[in-house]
Amino acid sequence: MIEGKPVSAVVTQGKTSSDKSVLLQPDSIATIGSVVEINSNSYIMTDFKFEGINEIYPTGTLKICNSLFPIQTNETRVLLRDEFGIVVTDERGRPVYTTEIVAITTPCIVQSRYSFTSSEKQITLPDGRIEIVIKYTVSENLREGYEFEMYGENYMIANIDPTGVIDSKGILVISAERKV
Template sequence: MSLQEYRERVSRNGVTTSEAIVNNSKYSSSIQFFNSPFLKEILINDKVVNAIVTQGKTSGDKTFLLEPEKSVAAGSVVVISNKNYLVMDFKDEGINEIYPTGTLKVCNNLFPIKQNEMRVLLRDADGNPILDGRGRPQYTVEIVEVTVPCIVDSRYSFTRGEQQIVLAENRIEVVVGYVESENLKLDFEFKMYGDTYKVKNIDYSNVINGEGILIISAERKV
């Protein structure tokens, strides 16, 4: 079939030549994807997903390829071989519409997040509701603390891309997937490596439409 015949055929089907090429490329890529000897199941935000995972520049870095038209947000947690990773970046436009590709960095700790506020009915020692002077039940608010996988570095800053900026003594930077928490704010204190740290800065510049990563700068309490 000549190029002109191909163009006429796709035109009759109401598809432009470029759309047909992209669709054919996606189909071909999908076949190659599922026939890859490196195809494996991974967990992305607790959901099983097929992916092709390759080693990155270091043992803690990986690149993963999803099937065409699949997407995942930066900051998502990926589990591979019982290890937690954070999606640092994901590309799914242009050529990456056919080859959706993301980069991963291994998590080396857990970060405490206080969330899930819950109203709890106050009761006395006998289990009876405690009432106020008008006979109304009294409540308190309990905050449940959970932990999320994170990346901690005590040597270099995450904020300057490929350029390594040395952190000051007693400082660490923590990267977590974006999460809403009223307790995640300046001067919030948390435990890490047996020490207490206080949040000094939270960088939201990598968060778009409620998705992405937070870079938390903290200082050890001496």
């Protein structure tokens, strides 16, 4: 499934156990950043070829998601209720509203090492830092200084790299550092 829609595709193993390649049917729609479900595992499409030789059968490169990142959606206006579930009213009998922030999680790729694509060498990120790759999303909490919990530790977003986003599609690379 790509973005929750069933798709027929040929899936092959990539260079490592966490990578896969997917050969899609000609009418399939996918982009870099698409979330792909294969055998109850989530993957993020990190590369997508759909021009030239791949124009007939688009080809994508997938990397397995190893965690979930908390995304804050818009505030929702809801009726304020008391402990018995009865709607609270003001002195004129009008219902009282409150705002509620809805939080969801999105599959992400978390790594503590950075790979160079031209050579398979990896460098370790400084101690206490992680790199998170997520599908491009607009959210209030995707900003520098936002604190979140992952792997039982508290982290703070240090930087967000939007260079993998074109026309509101793609991936965001978030650099985070552990809070002491």
